[in-house]
Amino acid sequence: MNLSRYAWSNLRRRPARTALTVSAIAIGIAALVALTAISWGFEASWQKANDARSTDLIVTRQASENAMPSPFKAEAVQQKLEQLPHVARVAGLLSEMLTLSPEAPPMFVFGWEQGSYLWDHLKLQEGRWPAAGEVVIGALAAEMLHKKSGDRVEVEGETFRVAGVFQSAALVENGAVLMSLDQMQRVSDKPGKVNVLNLQLDREATEADIQRIKAQVAADLRGYTAITSGELVSQNAVVRISKAMSQATILIASLVGALVVFNTMLMSISERTREIGLLLALGWQRRTVVRLIVGEALMLSLAGGIVGIALGFGLTWGLEHLELMRGKIDAVFSGGFLLVVLSLSGILGVCGGLYPALKAARLQPSQALRQE
């Protein structure tokens, strides 16, 4: 006789209760997996977009916590930045989230300085790069808008010709419409303004130089800050909210999971009082009873964890393919994270099962055997 086989047979004794408990844990774990993967994916997607542009530093308005930093007049700031040592190139960027078609979800429209290094990482899939009065669109945006090169697209009441379709390594750019900065400033009625100024440093720039530039911007450009793309992403309000939501979900899922296991195991030992008394009478040590009950709790929670991870994958896939969310979510799963989720399931199983197990082990065998 083997303890784990016995634990398993006890769980099979009440299949409906076992299935309900596993489902409750699985739902919590699925929400946790999906939200965390989306939150990380959101962060990674923005990070990828910044990294793909080979931007070393980004200058924004200080304390700007919007999804995209608040726009500011670029010219004077840009001139000062170009004077700084090791700054090779400075390129402005302006963006808006806009609805371009009633059939498609809102999408990003980016205005990039024409001829700047920002364009270098994009690969043209069809057509050509835009001239005045034209835009290029990402491959995913083309799919969502049902547009190809030569078609027309309306941005804030102004019609543009689609000059080409491009591919980017970053999902956020693939789902976007791209035009020159001056055109974007005009249609969005923000003349001369950008959300950020992207700085590309020369090859000689070291980490110490980056720190010096950051300090110089803080000293010379009052109200502005120079940060790395990683810092910009982690300061992003949407990233921070999604991270906070994922952390809250971890807390709630853990609490609910542990309570569900606790309740199930408490019911189970109350039904099996006489049986546990018998085992103690037959010579089981109290620690063996604890191992049995905690083992059952662990099996429940790990089953919930595994089902939850599978559900989480499904939920994320569903959200990624939801029309409204297309091009905005690029969920990130890692083996390490899934291992952490499984470990968390295990921990909440042990936590939920420990008190019932200790309670069972404290039973007096003679009294337990008398129980009907």
Place this chain on the structure above:
Amino acid sequence: MTEPAPILPLLRARALKLHFDDGQTQALDGVDLDIAEGEFVAITGPSGCGKSSLLNLIGALDKPTSGELYLRGQPYAAIKDASLFRRSNIGFVFQSFHLIPTLSALDNILAPTVGAPTPQEPAETRAKALMQRMGLGHRLQHFPAQLSGGERQRVALVRALINDPPLILADEPTGSLDTANAAQVLDLLTEFQRERGLTVIMVTHDPAVSARADRIIAMRDGKVVHPGEVS
């Protein structure tokens, strides 16, 4: 010339008392008892006379309010782990079998070996051999619900024997069986007791069952009223 050392009884009880409900109920009221190694003893008496309470104390399932119990001269008061003590020294047979419904007959038999430091393989071989002798070699993988009352009690008997204890405590072992099955279980119990030199203490109401014992101890109102004579 030195005198031979006195032979210690397997079990000795002295002035054993057991009170419940803060002393309101006296289950045992000063029991003195000596049971020799290899003896088959029946304890009889009316309901509520303290038979089962005495069995629980001997089985280390309860602690006496006062008095002393010894097994092979070792005081029960000095037992550190009652579970380990039971596993090594005592086999239980209950009136209502107490088999675990979700486990096969074989797993029920092996239940007392779980958590034991010794490997389970020899226990499994022993269990199969004992089941063969009980005529249940073909019922190893059957669950309790698939067995008759007599078969269940025979499985319970094998479970009591699996750790090779010196003492078997049987509480009305035939109380739930018909006459034929009761006789079969008692035959097997007697057979093993004689073959292995086991000490059996059996609680029973039934004079026909107690007549199978070497000695009948009569109890009334928590006291031994007749310590019996070896037949």
